[in-house]
Amino acid sequence: MVKIILNNEEMSIKVGRTVEALLKQLEMDRSERIAIAVNDQVVSRSDWPNHQLRDNDRVLVIAPIQGG
Amino acid sequence: MRQTDSLAIGEREFRSRLFLGTGKFGSYPLMHDAVATSGTELVTVALRRVHLHEQQDDVISHLQLPGVHLLPNTSGVRTAKEAVLAAQLARESLQTHWLKLEIHPDPRYLLPDPIETLLATEALAKQGFVVMAYINADPVLCKRLEEVGAAAVMPLGAPIGTNQGLQTRAMLEIIIEQSSVPVVVDAGIGAPSQAAEAMEMGADAVLVNTAIAVAGDPVAMAEAFRLAVHSGRMAFEARMGAVRKQAEASSPLTAFLRPE
Numbered sequence: 297m298v299k300i301i302l303n304n305e306e307m308s309i310k311v312g313r314t315v316e317a318l319l320k321q322l323e324m325d326r327s328e329r330i331a332i333a334v335n336d337q338v339v340s341r342s343d344w345p346n347h348q349l350r351d352n353d354r355v356l357v358i359a360p361i362q363g364g
Numbered sequence: 365m366r367q368t369d370s371l372a373i374g375e376r377e378f379r380s381r382l383f384l385g386t387g388k389f390g391s392y393p394l395m396h397d398a399v400a401t402s403g404t405e406l407v408t409v410a411l412r413r414v415h416l417h418e419q420q421d422d423v424i425s426h427l428q429l430p431g432v433h434l435l436p437n438t439s440g441v442r443t444a445k446e447a448v449l450a451a452q453l454a455r456e457s458l459q460t461h462w463l464k465l466e467i468h469p470d471p472r473y474l475l476p477d478p479i480e481t482l483l484a485t486e487a488l489a490k491q492g493f494v495v496m497a498y499i500n501a502d503p504v505l506c507k508r509l510e511e512v513g514a515a516a517v518m519p520l521g522a523p524i525g526t527n528q529g530l531q532t533r534a535m536l537e538i539i540i541e542q543s544s545v546p547v548v549v550d551a552g553i554g555a556p557s558q559a560a561e562a563m564e565m566g567a568d569a570v571l572v573n574t575a576i577a578v579a580g581d582p583v584a585m586a587e588a589f590r591l592a593v594h595s596g597r598m599a600f601e602a603r604m605g606a607v608r609k610q611a612e613a614s615s616p617l618t619a620f621l622r623p624e
Contacts, residue, residue, distance in 0.1 A: 338456050
């Protein structure tokens, strides 16, 4: 298992999990307008299936909300 | 209604000079109807960390109206570095390179940090973003932002959400006079008359959120703002008469009651 920080919450995932697999585990739909950064670098949608998460990665998942 | 000039920002032309923020509306249908009634073609949205254990509610689907574009903001960031990441995430999420850059670390007055804003504008313009920078009404800063590639400057009338109107009027006048990029008066506009005032002064557009969203009837208020912005712009284009100290008669002063 590797430990990641997901939106400030610690979480353990299986070794070799990709961003895509993580989102599936979180029951997030690819069609949602989310965007992902790992260690402050944006991981574009096309790289989700390939980008493997490593120990201590900080993963940020954001989505649009109402705002001025 | 008589047409007014369109407004060019980046690669787009806007017929409406009223931009809307989408915060604080009591419900999505109310927000949708206010946006539709306002005639706006540019609406802001914010970004936030997804709450992993909550059902996601898709605000964007309620903003998909013909001719309405999204302007993601960077609210919540405190530095230029954070703003650049937020901008890149916004582009990824919403597939737009348009950005309302706002960096306000101070939670009480939400006043924008001019130095971080300048640094972020320069970095983001180089990365191809259409940067609309939210700033205090500082004419020197506006020129500096223009030099580093801002597509528009968004000086505040008063602190965000205060409905105080154009407290910065004298500085806004200088900004409008000097700016080579569009000037969008943002923040503090609390009444349609204040929006009209900004437009009469020659502002290129205004951005309104709180005044519409928290009104008793937000949809009616959106219409009031639409008319005020149109009216103010029309007055500006029609060129208003000069302000004078001494009276100047509107009627001929021939003395018909008494012989001259």
